[in-house]
Amino acid sequence: MQKDNAINTAANITLAEEVPTAIEINGISFAVMMLSPHDFENFVHGFLFTEGIVDNIHDIHGIDVKTSKLGVTVECELANRCVQRLQLRVRALKGAGGCGICGTQALEQVFPTLSSVMAVNTHISSNKTTVPAKSGHQINHSLHGLRSRLDEFQDKAQLSGAMHAAFWLDDMYRVLYCQEDIGRHNALDKLIGLLRQRQTDVSTGAILITSRCGAELVHKVVRYGVATLISLASPSTLALEMASQYGVRLIHIPKTDQPRIYG
Missing domain, CATH: 3.10.20.10 (Ubiquitin-like (UB roll))
Structure with missing residues (x-):
């Protein structure tokens, strides 16, 4: 029975x-x-x-x-x-x-050689005023409670689970867009494709991924010119090296501890 x-x-x-x-x-x-x-x-x-x-x-x-x-x-x-x-x-x-x-x-x-994120953004938005980078304290404050708020944007994950998601956050780390896929690379590509079609200004703001932060994801973000990549799992050593090389700030949001900021 x-x-x-x-x-x-x-x-x-x-x-x-x-x-x-x-x-x-x-x-x-x-x-x-x-x-x-x-x-x-x-x-x-x-x-x-x-x-x-x-x-x-x-x-x-x-x-x-x-x-x-x-x-x-x-x-x-x-x-x-x-x-x-x-x-x-x-x-x-x-x-x-x-x-x-x-x-x-x-x-x-x-991993073909790319321009740094700063160079990409300078080329795309040369007439815009540079926004000062947030301090560690400001980032911790802005990210407070963010992890617990992500579920409401993941419609497909709520139905089936087993889905990765990629989010676009504004400069206050508020979620504007979410794309989901069974593959973590695919979710990020879907998000980048959505942002490109909407001609979103990515000189400020951040991408957040629910998966681990591998070097191949950092490479995609660098090519797009996004300066901050947030993940819910820690980055690999190669991802950290690549982020440092190209000027990307990596942030890991653990389940319980405070955010860990790399760069």
């Missing part, structure tokens, strides 16, 4: 969804990702930007999402200059295997 009850209870639980999603660019297969099946356009705008395929939102001329029994295909039409960049990228990745030199090329593809 207890076994039947357990089965019935499990059958009533809402589980997180994921679908294989193929990204095609001007007819060229670029990547297959496992995505939560929502906000595909936000993901494409963020993913193609953080992967270095596009620079401007106008580089993307069209996005067509097609669903089949096998999954989802997202057909993207890009400007010709982006397709040339894509072809070089694909050729480099195909050559990454077999010898030491190819291995080095593969690592360079993973």
